[in-house]
Amino acid sequence: MRYVKPESFEAAATLLRDEDGTSRILAGGTDVLVQLKAEMVEPDLMVDMKHLPGMRDIAAENGGFRVGAAVSGAEMGEHTALKAMWPGVVEGVELIGSSQVQSRATMAGNLCTGSPAGDSVPAMVTAGAVARVQSPDGVRDVPVIDIPTGPGKNSLAKGEFITSIFLPARPDNASDAYLRFIPRTEMDIAVSSAAVSLELDGNGVVATAHVAVGAVAPTVLLVKDAGDALIGSKLDDAAIASLVSVVEAACNPITDKRGTIEFRTKTAGVLAKRAAHIAYARAGGQA
Amino acid sequence: MAFDAQAERNFKVVGTRVARPDGIDKVTGKAAYGADISAPGMLHGRILRSPHAHARIVSIDTSAAEALAGVKAVVTGADLAQPEDEGFADVAINCLARDKVLYDGHAVAAVAATSKSIAKQAIRLIKVDYAVLPHVTDVDAAMKPDAPVVQEGRALETVPAGMSQNVTTHCQFGHGDLDAGFAKADKIIERSFKTAATHQGYIEPQACMASLGSDGRGEVWCCTQGQYMVRANCAAVLGVEESQLRITSSEIGGGFGGKTSTFIEPVALALSRKAGKPVKIVMTRDEVLKATGPTISSSMDIKIGMTKDGRITAARGELRYSGGAYPNATVDMGAQAAFAAYDLEAVETVGWNAMTNRPKEIPYRAPGAPTSIYAVESVVDELCQELGLDPLDVRLLNAARKGTLSSYGPTFNDIGLVATLEAAKAHPHYTAPLGPNQGRGLSCGFWFNFGGNTCVSLNINDDGTVGVVEGNPDIGGSRASISMMAAEELGVPYDKVRTVIADTSSLGFNDITDGSRVTFAVGLATIEAARAAIKEMCRRIAKIWDIDEDAVIWEDGCAKPAGPNAGTHPPMSLAEIAAIAGNTGGPIAGHHEVNADGAGVSFGVHLCDTEVDPETGATKILRYTVFQDAGKAVHPDYVEGQMQGGAVQGIGWALNEEYIYGEDGRLQNAGFLDYRVPVASDLPDIETVILEIPNPGHPYGVRGVGETPIVPPLAAIANAVSRAAGVRMTELPMSPPRLLKAMTG
Numbered sequence A: 001m002r003y004v005k006p007e008s009f010e011a012a013a014t015l016l017r018d019e020d021g022t023s024r025i026l027a028g029g030t031d032v033l034v035q036l037k038a039e040m041v042e043p044d045l046m047v048d049m050k051h052l053p054g055m056r057d058i059a060a061e062n063g064g065f066r067v068g069a070a071v072s073g074a075e076m077g078e079h080t081a082l083k084a085m086w087p088g089v090v091e092g093v094e095l096i097g098s099s100q101v102q103s104r105a106t107m108a109g110n111l112c113t114g115s116p117a118g119d120s121v122p123a124m125v126t127a128g129a130v131a132r133v134q135s136p137d138g139v140r141d142v143p144v145i146d147i148p149t150g151p152g153k154n155s156l157a158k159g160e161f162i163t164s165i166f167l168p169a170r171p172d173n174a175s176d177a178y179l180r181f182i183p184r185t186e187m188d189i190a191v192s193s194a195a196v197s198l199e200l201d202g203n204g205v206v207a208t209a210h211v212a213v214g215a216v217a218p219t220v221l222l223v224k225d226a227g228d229a230l231i232g233s234k235l236d237d238a239a240i241a242s243l244v245s246v247v248e249a250a251c252n253p254i255t256d257k258r259g260t261i262e263f264r265t266k267t268a269g270v271l272a273k274r275a276a277h278i279a280y281a282r283a284g285g286q287a
Numbered sequence B: 001m002a003f004d005a006q007a008e009r010n011f012k013v014v015g016t017r018v019a020r021p022d023g024i025d026k027v028t029g030k031a032a033y034g035a036d037i038s039a040p041g042m043l044h045g046r047i048l049r050s051p052h053a054h055a056r057i058v059s060i061d062t063s064a065a066e067a068l069a070g071v072k073a074v075v076t077g078a079d080l081a082q083p084e085d086e087g088f089a090d091v092a093i094n095c096l097a098r099d100k101v102l103y104d105g106h107a108v109a110a111v112a113a114t115s116k117s118i119a120k121q122a123i124r125l126i127k128v129d130y131a132v133l134p135h136v137t138d139v140d141a142a143m144k145p146d147a148p149v150v151q152e153g154r155a156l157e158t159v160p161a162g163m164s165q166n167v168t169t170h171c172q173f174g175h176g177d178l179d180a181g182f183a184k185a186d187k188i189i190e191r192s193f194k195t196a197a198t199h200q201g202y203i204e205p206q207a208c209m210a211s212l213g214s215d216g217r218g219e220v221w222c223c224t225q226g227q228y229m230v231r232a233n234c235a236a237v238l239g240v241e242e243s244q245l246r247i248t249s250s251e252i253g254g255g256f257g258g259k260t261s262t263f264i265e266p267v268a269l270a271l272s273r274k275a276g277k278p279v280k281i282v283m284t285r286d287e288v289l290k291a292t293g294p295t296i297s298s299s300m301d302i303k304i305g306m307t308k309d310g311r312i313t314a315a316r317g318e319l320r321y322s323g324g325a326y327p328n329a330t331v332d333m334g335a336q337a338a339f340a341a342y343d344l345e346a347v348e349t350v351g352w353n354a355m356t357n358r359p360k361e362i363p364y365r366a367p368g369a370p371t372s373i374y375a376v377e378s379v380v381d382e383l384c385q386e387l388g389l390d391p392l393d394v395r396l397l398n399a400a401r402k403g404t405l406s407s408y409g410p411t412f413n414d415i416g417l418v419a420t421l422e423a424a425k426a427h428p429h430y431t432a433p434l435g436p437n438q439g440r441g442l443s444c445g446f447w448f449n450f451g452g453n454t455c456v457s458l459n460i461n462d463d464g465t466v467g468v469v470e471g472n473p474d475i476g477g478s479r480a481s482i483s484m485m486a487a488e489e490l491g492v493p494y495d496k497v498r499t500v501i502a503d504t505s506s507l508g509f510n511d512i513t514d515g516s517r518v519t520f521a522v523g524l525a526t527i528e529a530a531r532a533a534i535k536e537m538c539r540r541i542a543k544i545w546d547i548d549e550d551a552v553i554w555e556d557g558c559a560k561p562a563g564p565n566a567g568t569h570p571p572m573s574l575a576e577i578a579a580i581a582g583n584t585g586g587p588i589a590g591h592h593e594v595n596a597d598g599a600g601v602s603f604g605v606h607l608c609d610t611e612v613d614p615e616t617g618a619t620k621i622l623r624y625t626v627f628q629d630a631g632k633a634v635h636p637d638y639v640e641g642q643m644q645g646g647a648v649q650g651i652g653w654a655l656n657e658e659y660i661y662g663e664d665g666r667l668q669n670a671g672f673l674d675y676r677v678p679v680a681s682d683l684p685d686i687e688t689v690i691l692e693i694p695n696p697g698h699p700y701g702v703r704g705v706g707e708t709p710i711v712p713p714l715a716a717i718a719n720a721v722s723r724a725a726g727v728r729m730t731e732l733p734m735s736p737p738r739l740l741k742a743m744t745g
């Protein structure tokens, strides 16, 4: 295995494109090093870009924030302004692993690893986050929702990687929340999860809403009808009941050692309901 | 050895909370565990394991592995002896399979190479041709007459003819007229239960370094609960004499019973014998979960009759345990323990063991008891609910006490169950208010405890300090407790005594660290060894003072004249006597060898409050209190640690831990991500209440405390969850999907 620290993003892209064997990017390493140790993968090339410009920065941009692809969960958790704007995104990132894992794990790594249960992904999706992708031919912006394509897979082409993730400006009277179900209280993988991001009008009525669920399909699902179910409501019982049934209907999970189809579907609905209430309260709404 | 008949003994050292002797080494990383030792020229061993639950080994081709540069030895089952003794033979074929692989993860071959990565490559070059056989992993399925047979011809004579060959053990205990008893009951409840196999979950994977020369002499450094057991197993499996093997036990990162067997030491020795170099083997977590001991899995039927005022009239239990691919007698202990907490007129417990294609069961704290007592205590709780009775009052009404003919035969001597129940009843926890979706559960627990073969040597050093040499790996603080008992007896401060654990060549035979035996049995032998040393010191001083031996007494760490008739000699301290030992007859030591009896059974009561989320099936442990009779708590911190640790392991067992097998018979969760032991944030502070009802069989009244605490949690939590959820849970673990399903139908 070769370990390389390239001098520029362009050099990194070329290096990755030209590698004939298996390559991996070393961000926090909390997935990739574990896979190495468990002998699930033996990369021929390991590219480390944590030192490149902007990779470790959280920068204000157009009223939102650009988060470098090597920023750790702990660094996001300590960024007051980011946390105030996108509390659901940050709480998703902060749920990853333990303090030790937090000091390494990144949002970009969580996204690219392609787990349907990745904790930072649903809230990034409901926030409308956009990944900046470097390729050997240049740079392009890709909505986060379009990155994962299935368990362990993503849409990035050979030679492509993420340099940052942009969280857009958030309107007033708006907020978000993320919840996951795990059998323990930490150090676990979501059996199901839900993120809700919503915006209220001046009367506390939901004006826009986005709902995403995790671990209930091969990728995180943005459930448009579920967001629509909340629009025009103050999260009254009927709106919530409709949210829950729409979410349950959207779920397409598997039964495995972590949970049954039935359990994942039911809890996804419950979590969407609970996350909606939290986001609503954070946005200043009163039921 | 009897309890010291002293009206009220004022202990000076015993009962205090002195600093642990291994603490600094452990927190600074200096402590040497199984994987921490290396030797010049050492090779790295690695084991190839079966991917099949059950298969015949048609052939093993190791030639490509042997040809790889850096590979120094390859071994298979053919390189091990075939011991005649069934127990040793099972160890041998479990270390390296011979004709068949019996479970997913069963060791098939091993290599030793100059680096870990070469060893890894070499393993992949070994070609094994398997003929896959039908498998069975569920105990009830394994008992069916047409089930795939795991091993043939292993049933004991007690098993009736006509059953599946998987059934190896049948046992039956009890007394009284069941039919008459059930006829007297106002309410009878009969329920069936299932529990999943769980793992001891020690943090340190098994590891060893071994060397065996062509002269047949060998050394092993390993992480174990019993170096003499390792010696016996290795000698039998390698076909060498015990005197030629020296086994040293490392510092141990948890055992809980799981390190009372051998998996890798004989393999490392076999590799070393071939390669002519020391070989180190360190298991991975995956290997630990796949191939070292989980507990039994069980299926049980319990029937109990009760009068409307709470008296149990009759009780019957039928237990079906599977200890994996080999015969074992764990079900006997489960059957004996099941109803031990009760004073019953009519009781019967029947047990069966059936082999399945799972790893060999290895003891886990109180093997067999947590599951059977879980089932019994669940039915008692349900009877209390149905009859509107207080569950503590019902336990008190039916409690076993001194003179009770136990459900498994013996009549109880002094036992602490009633006192423990009364302490629980008086505790504020029992009457604290509960909120919505919350429930309180209670369970009694019992364990036999064990004494066993023990050697202790105690040396009076020339500077007045004391060295104790014992032969039991310290898995729960025994070095501190043994030093404390030596200090108490000799009348010297605790920090003047150092206890070390001998290798197998430095001290006579000791049974494994198991059965909660060490503080009891090694403590007892230490007290006797100290008394022997005291006797010798008094004899020497009697000579100096020119008086009778009997006229010298030992008090406060000094030899003193027994009374005015013995003269007015000033007391001589241990240090003064030690300093002149060379002139009074040579070094002074005491020793004691015993097969200790009178371990004294132990009872505990656990109280637990839970809250269940009705929408997700998640259970939160809100409050947990452990009450236990320790006989005498030598070092209360360690006793509390045992009580808390048992509760925590029980919480894991009750809520999330389980061996999950796929249709293909392969283990699906061989890692700590999906084999879920509790994490710190899952737990409340575990409160503890120690009771001290002296054990008549120990000079200080000590009872073993290490196993009883894992017995009550399963039922205490199941009862709390069942009450909180409004539905009786009869299967463990009560994982959220299972609980949600039970609640929502």
Ligand SMILES: Cc1cc2nc3c(=O)[nH]c(=O)nc-3n(C[C@H](O)[C@H](O)[C@H](O)COP(=O)(O)OP(=O)(O)OC[C@H]3O[C@@H](n4cnc5c(N)ncnc54)[C@H](O)[C@@H]3O)c2cc1C
Binding pocket: A023, A024, A025, A026, A027, A028, A029, A030, A031, A032, A033, A034, A069, A095, A096, A097, A098, A101, A104, A105, A106, A107, A108, A109, A110, A111, A112, A113, A117, A118, A119, A120, A156, A160, A161, A162, A163, A187, A188, A189, A190
């Ligand atoms: C103990 C433990 C607990 C965990 N708990 C959780 C949890 O609760 N929730 C959860 O979701 N996950 C959990 N994880 C998984 C892991 O921590 C997260 O997925 C984490 O976010 C991965 O980030 P990383 O920076 O460490 O990625 P790495 O391991 O460095 O990389 C992961 C993958 O992403 C690729 N990659 C990394 N950066 C880029 C990039 N910039 N562009 C393109 N590809 C890239 C790599 O090639 C690799 O395939 C846990 C892991 C451990 C070890």
